[in-house]
Amino acid sequence: MLMSMKCALISVYDKTGIVSFARELGKLGFEIISTGGTFKSLEEGGIRFVKHVSEVTGFPEILEGRVKTEHPKLIGGILAIRDRKEHMKDLEKFQIEPIDLVVCNLYPFEKVTEQGADMKTALENIDIGGPNMIRAAAKNFENVVVIVNPRRYGQVLREYKKNGDVSVETRKVLSVEAFKETARYDSAIYRFLEKPRP
Numbered sequence: 001m002l003m004s005m006k007c008a009l010i011s012v013y014d015k016t017g018i019v020s021f022a023r024e025l026g027k028l029g030f031e032i033i034s035t036g037g038t039f040k041s042l043e044e045g046g047i048r049f050v051k052h053v054s055e056v057t058g059f060p061e062i063l064e065g066r067v068k069t070e071h072p073k074l075i076g077g078i079l080a081i082r083d084r085k086e087h088m089k090d091l092e093k094f095q096i097e098p099i100d101l102v103v104c105n106l107y108p109f110e111k112v113t114e115q116g117a118d119m120k121t122a123l124e125n126i127d128i129g130g131p132n133m134i135r136a137a138a139k140n141f142e143n144v145v146v147i148v149n150p151r152r153y154g155q156v157l158r159e160y161k162k163n164g165d166v167s168v169e170t171r172k173v174l175s176v177e178a179f180k181e182t183a184r185y186d187s188a189i190y191r192f193l194e195k196p197r198p
Contacts, residue, residue, distance in 0.1 A: 008101040009053075009078070010042070011035040011069060011130060013108060014150060019045030021103070021153040028160050030101070035068045035129075036061060056097070069129040078102060078136040082143050101145045101156075102137035106130045106181070110188045126189055131182045138182075141175035142168060148181045 032050040057071040077099035080087040107127040137146035159166045
């Protein structure tokens with residue numbers, strides 16, 4: 001079932017299955033926006049309908065990739081409530097494209113610190129943009145589908161193919177999963193930082 005053009009924002013550390021998932025999204029009429037490493041993986045995987053985030057924001061990735069997605073043209077597109085006229089007026093006024101699907105998983109902070117990383121390395125592996133995108137999409141789950149686990153790709157694709165959209169019940173389940181993930185992630189960070197260091 002083909003849908004009207006939708007937009008997915010994909011930024012993943014764990015790239016398991018992401019190329020085939022993106023290819024299926026393309027068949028469903030999705031435009032894809034992506035960040036550095038994910039963008040490269042999708043292009044190398046033959047995905048041609050993908051835009052780099054800088055093409056959307058008009059602003060390059062800066063600070064060695066520390067700042068990529070913290071921009072109103074992305075966060076605004078995620079947080080906009082589609083049936084609220086003022087929100088849609090703002091999107092139109094500032095030429096912001098609504099984002100319908102956010103696919104994101106995070107830098108492996110726990111894995112890195114469990115391997116004995118020093119403070120500098122640990123801090124570099126704290127994801128900032130990812131949790132922000134995830135939380136924004138999870139907050140607005142009635143309008144945006146959020147995926148933090150590659151095992152959900154098949155389920156989401158099946159719903160899009162069968163119904164042209166993802167049910168509100170599934171959206172809520174995915175939102176809960178997303179908030180659990182950001183809570184788990186932040187817990188791992190504060191536990192690491194509060195430990196006494198030699």
